[in-house]
Amino acid sequence: MRKTGFLLKEEHSGYLMSLPYVVYFCLFVAFPLIFSFILVFHRWNIITPMEFIGLGNFERLFHDVQFFKALRNTVIFLLIHIPLQIVVALLFATLLSQQIKAKGLFRAIYFMPVIVSGVVVTILWMQLYNYDAGILNVLLSKLGLKRVPWLISPSWAMPSIAIMATWKNVGLYIVIFLVGLQNIPGYLYEAAEIDGASGLQKFFYITLPSLNSAMVLVIILSTIGGFSLFIEPFVMTGGGPMNSTLSAMLYIYNQAFYFGHMGYAATLGFSFAMIVFVVIIIQRKIVERK
Amino acid sequence: MKKFVVYLVLIVGGVIFFYPFLWMIMATFRSEIDIGYPGLFVKSLTLHNYEIVFKRIPILRALFNSLFVSLSVTASVIFFGSVVGYALSRLKFKIKGLILGVILFTMVIPFQITLIPMYILMVKFGWVDTYLALIVPGMISSFGILLFRQFFLDIPQDLIDAARIDGCNDFQILFKIFLPLSKPVMITVGIFSFMATWNDVLWPMLVIRTRELMTMPQLVTLFSIGGEAEGQLGPQLAATTLLALPIVVAYAFFQRYFIESMATTGLKG
Numbered sequence: 001m002r003k004t005g006f007l008l009k010e011e012h013s014g015y016l017m018s019l020p021y022v023v024y025f026c027l028f029v030a031f032p033l034i035f036s037f038i039l040v041f042h043r044w045n046i047i048t049p050m051e052f053i054g055l056g057n058f059e060r061l062f063h064d065v066q067f068f069k070a071l072r073n074t075v076i077f078l079l080i081h082i083p084l085q086i087v088v089a090l091l092f093a094t095l096l097s098q099q100i101k102a103k104g105l106f107r108a109i110y111f112m113p114v115i116v117s118g119v120v121v122t123i124l125w126m127q128l129y130n131y132d133a134g135i136l137n138v139l140l141s142k143l144g145l146k147r148v149p150w151l152i153s154p155s156w157a158m159p160s161i162a163i164m165a166t167w168k169n170v171g172l173y174i175v176i177f178l179v180g181l182q183n184i185p186g187y188l189y190e191a192a193e194i195d196g197a198s199g200l201q202k203f204f205y206i207t208l209p210s211l212n213s214a215m216v217l218v219i220i221l222s223t224i225g226g227f228s229l230f231i232e233p234f235v236m237t238g239g240g241p242m243n244s245t246l247s248a249m250l251y252i253y254n255q256a257f258y259f260g261h262m263g264y265a266a267t268l269g270f271s272f273a274m275i276v277f278v279v280i281i282i283q284r285k286i287v288e289r290k
Numbered sequence: 291m292k293k294f295v296v297y298l299v300l301i302v303g304g305v306i307f308f309y310p311f312l313w314m315i316m317a318t319f320r321s322e323i324d325i326g327y328p329g330l331f332v333k334s335l336t337l338h339n340y341e342i343v344f345k346r347i348p349i350l351r352a353l354f355n356s357l358f359v360s361l362s363v364t365a366s367v368i369f370f371g372s373v374v375g376y377a378l379s380r381l382k383f384k385i386k387g388l389i390l391g392v393i394l395f396t397m398v399i400p401f402q403i404t405l406i407p408m409y410i411l412m413v414k415f416g417w418v419d420t421y422l423a424l425i426v427p428g429m430i431s432s433f434g435i436l437l438f439r440q441f442f443l444d445i446p447q448d449l450i451d452a453a454r455i456d457g458c459n460d461f462q463i464l465f466k467i468f469l470p471l472s473k474p475v476m477i478t479v480g481i482f483s484f485m486a487t488w489n490d491v492l493w494p495m496l497v498i499r500t501r502e503l504m505t506m507p508q509l510v511t512l513f514s515i516g517g518e519a520e521g522q523l524g525p526q527l528a529a530t531t532l533l534a535l536p537i538v539v540a541y542a543f544f545q546r547y548f549i550e551s552m553a554t555t556g557l558k559g
Contacts, residue, residue: 009459010381010383011383013377013381013383013459014381014383015383017374017460018374018377021389022389024429024430025392025396027411028404028408029399031411032403032404033399033407035407035411036404036406036407091299095299095300096300098296100293104546106300106303108549109307109308110303110304111545111549111552112307112308114552115485115541116489116538117488117489117491117507117537118489118491118507119489119491119507119530120530120533123526123527123530124314124527125310127325127523127526132326133325133326134326135328138326138328139328167306172552175549175552175553224400228401228402231511234515235511235515238515249492252402252405253492256409262406266406266407269402269406270403273402273403276400276402
């Protein structure tokens with residue numbers, strides 16, 4: 001009798017205590033999702049009534065030069081950002097996993113750009129990248145090299161943003177790789193040493209394969225980051241020059257809040273989200289098969 | 291010799307990650323003509339850049355807004371995270387599995403899908419240009435719930451049984467027994483949600499238009515790209531330094547917790 005009393009009470013508490021999440025889910029997850037499905041079939045500027053246009057938004061999307069430009073820019077960003085991030089993070093994680101002094105201090109310094117706001121990093125790097133007065137170009141010209149048109153040339157602008165994003169995020173990935181390195185059992189290396197493996201062989205046959213799940217994580221998080229890129233081009237270039245830094249998120253923002261095309265902006269959001277999904281699934285397949 | 295190379299690379303890395311911040315701070319004390327100087331030396335120290343910032347924009351008000359919004363969201367995420375996490379880890383009820391599945395599902399939804407409908411929801415609620423738009427959508431975090439759930443699963447059942455026999459209800463068990471044991475997970479969830487809210491700039495840009503309600507990142511962004519800094523680098527960097535300062539100071543004291551929190555959330559997320 002007492003036991004069932006407990007259970008009944010337990011069930012009531014269960015419903016009561018999970019109620020906040022159910023309310024939150026209905027309001028801020030389910031409703032926006034459903035509403036997004038409605039929006040993609042409509043033309044709407046929030047003020048006048050919604051106008052049903054069937055697949056009109058998707059038709060427009062397939063002929064939208066700017067959409068493909070934003071997609072292309074994101075791919076360029078990721079092609080530079082991901083490899084750079086992995087190489088730099090692996091380098092420092094490997095060095096930090098050795099017997100060295102002041103390990104915590106180094107780790108803390110590398111992690112600093114991760115904790116500050118993207119706005120700080122963006123405004124700071126805008127000065128570093130300044131063509132005439134930025135430190136990078138001042139240093140380059142002191143070394144007798146040519147100044148780089150970091151943010152003013154269409155072919156340099158997106159790579160410049162990708163380099164900055166790597167500087168900002170790599171500390172997190174160093175820590176993730178460090179955790180992965182610590183989880184590799186020492187006897188693997190000992191066995192390899194007995195077999196006479198060289199340092200490089202140990203790295204490619206033991207270290208790298210053991211870091212596979214960390215690698216997947218780094219690639220996925222960077223990909224999501226690439227498709228969420230917003231404040232960097234918004235502040236640095238406004239998407240220019242010649243739309244070369246127009247990112248997915250910046251284009252959605254412009255369509256919604258500059259032109260008031262809510263239906264089309266929702267369609268863009270929906271499409272980019274689907275692309276993120278597919279890209280991540282493909283990346284997973286490739287990396288995990290190795 | 292090998293050790294020497296290791297330290298050399300580590301130190302060069304340290305300079306690359308740290309020097310720009312140092313340079314920025316020193317540059318804010320220079321006059322506009324000297325700002326391009328790549329060294330740290332300040333020829334004639336001036337506070338002019340900070341004067342411009344404090345005169346032109348309500349930066350202290352923005353600091354208050356950022357603190358108020360971030361602390362509210364963080365407190366709420368911890369509160370609801372522990373309540374729902376408790377239900378999902380220690381109570382038996384019918385739709386528990388369903389709710390857990392839904393939470394896992396919500397974590398993989400890219401925010402690009404829900405952003406525009408969420409904005410429209412704020413418009414329809416009349417929450418645009420209020421604190422509500424900045425706080426309420428962040429009050430519950432799926433991730434926070436999962437971390438609390440994970441932690442609570444490892445607390446021995448004996449504690450619950452004993453408390454029940456003493457007549458405690460589940461809220462009392464949660465707040466009197468579970469939460470005092472949960473400092474590590476509270477720190478992790480707390481730092482993570484505080485940082486995410488403090489540093490967010492896209493959402494505030496959508497829902498806040500009045501300067502007096504802006505959080506620091508938004509105000510500094512608009513100051514920098516708008517006309518108020520008059521294209522001068524000094525005031526922009528000064529505003530940026532003020533934006534970085536609170537988090538960097540907190541980081542200096544609690545860096546171990548920051549790194550642990552961000553790494554766990556990265557690893558499990």
